[in-house]
Amino acid sequence: MSTGLDECAPVGGIDRADLILTAFDGFGRLTLSQISRRTGVPRSSVHRMLDRLVALRWVRRDGLHYQLGLRLVELGMLAVQQDRLHAAALPFLRELRRATGSTVHLAVLDGADVVYLERLEGVGAGEIATRVGGRRPAAPTSVGKVLLANVIGVGSVVGSLGVRQELAAVRQRGVAFDRGEALPHVGCVGAPVGVRGDVVGAVSVCGPLELMAVNDRIVNLVQQTGQQIHHALTRQPATGLAAGVGRR
Template identity: 45%
Template sequence: MAALLSAFRPGDEALGVSELARRTGVPKSTTHRLTAHLVDEGLLDPAGKGRLRLALKLFEIGQLAVAQRGLVDTARPYLADLREATRNTAHLAVLEGTEVVYLDILRGPDAPTLPSRVGGRFPAHATSVGKAILAFSSESVVDGVITAGLSRISPRTVTAPGLFRSQLTTIAREGIAYDREESGVGVVCAGAPLLGSDGTAVGAVSLSGWTNRMRLERVAPAVRTAALTLSRLLP
C-alpha cells in the first residue's frame, strides 16, 4: 500500500487505478482492492470518474510527524538526565487512539528488558505515560479508551472503569501517574504529562525500573520536574 501512496507525484491531482497499477507494477485487480482499503482508511479520496487523490489525513499525519520530531529533539536531553540520574529507562510517548506510541526510549543499565520500543504501541490504560496523558485529556478521549475496553495486560492491570476514572482524578490533582506492575509483572513506572498552552496533554515522559530496585516516591519528583520544564518549552 505504501507503493500506491508513493506513486503520486508533484502535480498529480488524481490518478486512476490503471495508472497506479502501471506506476507501481502491482496487478490491476490487486491495486483495485488495495485502493478500496485506502479509501476506507481515509488515506485516499474518490475524485470522480474512477480516479483517486491523496486524502487530507495524510497531510495531518505528516504535520504530526514534523511536530513529534521536534518533541523528540527537545525532550532527549531531559530523558538522558533522568536515565543517568537513576540508571533506569526513560520514555517519551504520545497518545494515539487507545494506545500510547513511544517516540523515544533511553534504556538504563539497571532497568528490566521492556516490551516497549521506539515506534511501538501499548494500551494506554496500563502505562504511566498513558494514564498521565489521559488525566489531562478531554472527557471524550477518556470515554473512548474506556468504551474500547480496559483489557487485562497483567494481574494488576486496572480494568474496572470506576477505579480507572478515580486514578485519573488523582493523577490530575497530583501531576504524576504510576504503573505498579500494571503493564508487566515486576516492573514499576512513574510518568508525568507534557502540557500544551491549553492545559491538555500532548505527551508524557516516564521512568521504568524493577519493583524491588526503583522507589517510585524517590524518582517521581524528578520525572515531574522534567515534564514541567519540557512543558514550558513546547510551542
C-alpha cells in the same frame, strides 16, 4: 518527464499502493489513465486499488480525478509531531536518566495503548520489557495513566469507578504511579509532556520495585522533565533541569 516509477516492478498489494500514492508526487490531481501510465500498473488493477484507497481515505475522488486524501495528511502530521517531540525530548531524557539512574521512557497514546518513542536504560533495565516502537496497554502503565487522564479526559474513559477516580487523581496531581501493575516487580513514575488540554506525550522513570525510590525529588524531576520538553516544543523559556538537579 520520467519519474522512474515504471522501473519499480510491483510485487504485492503494498508495493502497488505505494506506486499509486507516489504517482501523485508533483501532481495535485490525476485520472485513472494517468496513474496507470505513471505506475505501469494495469488500469483494472489501479482501479481496484484506488477504490480501496478511497474507502480508507488515503485517496479522494472527484469525478474522473483522484488526489491524495486527508488520512495521509493526518498520518503525515502525526509523524512530524512525533519526530519533533522525540528530538525536543532527547536531551532532557538523558539528563533525567543521569539524575535518577533509572530507565527513562517517552511515550504517546495510540488508541488504548501507549507507544514508546524512546527508552534510555538505567539500573535494572533488564527487568523492564519495553522497547522503542513497542506498545503496551495504556491503563496499567504510569505513562498510560497520565495520557488517559489528560488526553482523553476522565469522563470518557470506559472503566470502573475506581479507574475513573484514579485517573481523576492523576489529572489533579499531575503525576501517575505504577507499582508492578504493568510489569511484575517494576515501579514507574510518569508525568505529562504539556498542560491540560495540550498534552502531547508522557515521560517516566522506571526500575525494580526494591530499588525504585519514589520520593518528592524523583516526582519533581519527572514533572520538570515533562515541562522542559513541552517548553522546548513551544519554544518558550523554562528553568533548566540540569540547574535544578545540581542544587538537589
